Amino acid sequence: MVEVQIAKAYQDLFIPARYKMFYGGRGGAKSWGFATALIIMAARKKLRVLCAREFQKSLKDSVHQLLCDSIDRCGLTYFFKPQNTEIIGRNGSEFTFIGLARNIASMKSAEGFDIVWVEEAQTISQRSIDFLRPTIRKSNSELWFGWNPDDENDPIQLLKNSLEIDQEQKSIIKKVTWRDNPWFPEVLNKERLHCLRTNPAQYNHIWEGDFITSLSEFFKEKDLLIDGQPIETPEYINSVFAVIDTTLKGGEGKDGTGIIYLGYNQFDPAIPLVILDWDLMELEGNLLSTWLKTVYEHIEILSQETKAIHGIAGIFIEDKAVGSILLQDAISDRRDDVFAIDSKLTALGKDKRCILISDVVNSGKVKITQRAYNKTVIFRKISRNHLMKQILSFTPGDKEADKRQDDLLDCFSYGVAIGLKDSLKNVRE
Structure with a gap:
């Protein structure tokens, strides 16, 4: 030696x-x-x-x-x-x-x-x-x-x-x-x-070991709020839709299943997209079909609460792994409002999707309701608003991103692209 x-x-x-x-x-x-x-x-x-x-x-x-x-x-x-x-x-x-x-x-x-x-x-x-x-x-x-x-x-x-x-x-x-x-x-x-x-904002995290919360956020919390506060649920909107990001393998300790409920809001052109609600959970694969039925019920309730004039625009699911099974279940349930997310959108990858939607998010065209902003859920024994945490923690080019739990971030990027980009125009009709 x-x-x-x-x-x-x-x-x-x-x-x-x-x-x-x-x-x-x-x-x-x-x-x-x-x-x-x-x-x-x-x-x-x-x-x-x-x-x-x-x-x-x-x-x-x-x-x-x-x-x-x-x-x-x-x-x-x-x-x-x-x-x-x-x-x-x-x-x-x-x-x-x-x-x-x-x-x-x-x-x-x-x-x-x-x-x-x-x-x-x-x-x-x-x-x-x-x-x-x-x-x-x-x-x-x-x-x-x-x-x-x-x-x-x-x-x-x-x-x-x-x-x-x-x-x-x-x-x-x-x-x-x-x-x-x-x-x-x-x-x-x-x-x-x-x-x-x-990049002094990132310096303290990368080189001095400070928390990532000290970073200059790619998505800023203030852009989702008005005067520092979440908005009330709109009384009238055009339509509601949901986006689901499913686990590869269901069950405790595996990837989570996330969902975001959004409203397309042409009645207020300054705020065309609103985050109405969200959830994040660990579910066994054989329970997801039963859970999907609760999604049908909840989106119907949100449609009624917001007096959505065009009702439910759709429930969008990534067509892979458990998501493919849910899409088949929807066919069996004879649902005509459940769709696979456009493959061109899924193929972009996390960074490119977030960059794609950054202009509309950072210009304040996406807002979050009090219900979604104040909500906390226990996931992996941690109680927090996982939606806000995942959105605000995103940094392009993060080599550790794939190791983080970011199902709700994926739902968010899909949802904004679907609602405000050209991914699926029927949301606006």
């Missing part, structure tokens, strides 16, 4: 503690610090290490390669043998890799691990945290979390806050940034300075 230097900020990783939580901005070398410390510790004594993240489609998404690079840097290639799904040390140490979101139920032997390292912990669900804490129960076992903060209400942030005031738990909690990386490369420093000059 060669002599390896570890940044001062990460030397605390060698101090025994139940929780080790390191968070902050880019360039702080959190992943390198964790990987190097774990390789050194696993070489010194036999350790079983579970390398976890919420979403992992394949080993390429894991820290497997990062650990292999750390093995090489430490001069321990003779000691550790990387295999297809794990890394094994001569002393019996082993590193195992898992995506928690889809494999947590199969972790029957998780209690035998000495250390769990959760990478990108800003995406970890409350369900996964609730599983790991009592399951990792071996004497002197540890839970390591590294992340770049997104939202102050994310489950990892709530856990961090609770541990900071819990005197019974031994915890090491540190914020680290580029300043804590003595090997911070000049090429990355130039990127940091460029961001500071050209």
Whole structure:
């Protein structure tokens, strides 16, 4: 083993503690610090290490390669043998890799691990945290979390806050940034300075580890309000319609099913589109057909409340996965007002759809009612207005977007395009 230097900020990783939580901005070398410390510790004594993240489609998404690079840097290639799904040390140490979101139920032997390292912990669900804490129960076992903060209400942030005031738990909690990386490369420093000059609103989140709520919003809350307040439900509108974004696989822990109810409002040309209501839930696939019938009932109620002169313009569903089943159910129910979302619109992708509708949203042509604005729903054990959260958190080019829950954002972008662009003109008729 060669002599390896570890940044001062990460030397605390060698101090025994139940929780080790390191968070902050880019360039702080959190992943390198964790990987190097774990390789050194696993070489010194036999350790079983579970390398976890919420979403992992394949080993390429894991820290497997990062650990292999750390093995090489430490001069321990003779000691550790990387295999297809794990890394094994001569002393019996082993590193195992898992995506928690889809494999947590199969972790029957998780209690035998000495250390769990959760990478990108800003995406970890409350369900996964609730599983790991009592399951990792071996004497002197540890839970390591590294992340770049997104939202102050994310489950990892709530856990961090609770541990900071819990005197019974031994915890090491540190914020680290580029300043804590003595090997911070000049090429990355130039990127940091460029961001500071050209996009100061994003700088604090990307480089200083502030919450994503500090970003300059692509969609601004004020544009959905009038004088800082949501509007009352219109007394008269032309028509109501709904947009549904369904899960790929229904059930708890899977993607959610979101719906937005909107009203096309030609009676007030300044506010042609109104968000009337929304919902977000986890449903088993076999229950979605029954749920669709409640959608029929609710949209009819909204049509009556708003005295929609053209009634229900339609219920629009993306024609894939569970959505395709719902479309078939609508045919069986002999509904002539349920449609597949135009494939040209779905093919655009999230970024292009949001950019497509940004002009009408940012010019104030879409407003939200008091009912939709004040509504909160418990989803994944978090109670909040998930619609506003998802809309206001959107940033074009966000590489982490696919890992976030954004079913309602998709409904919103589809709905505005359907209502105010040329996607489906019959909404206006």
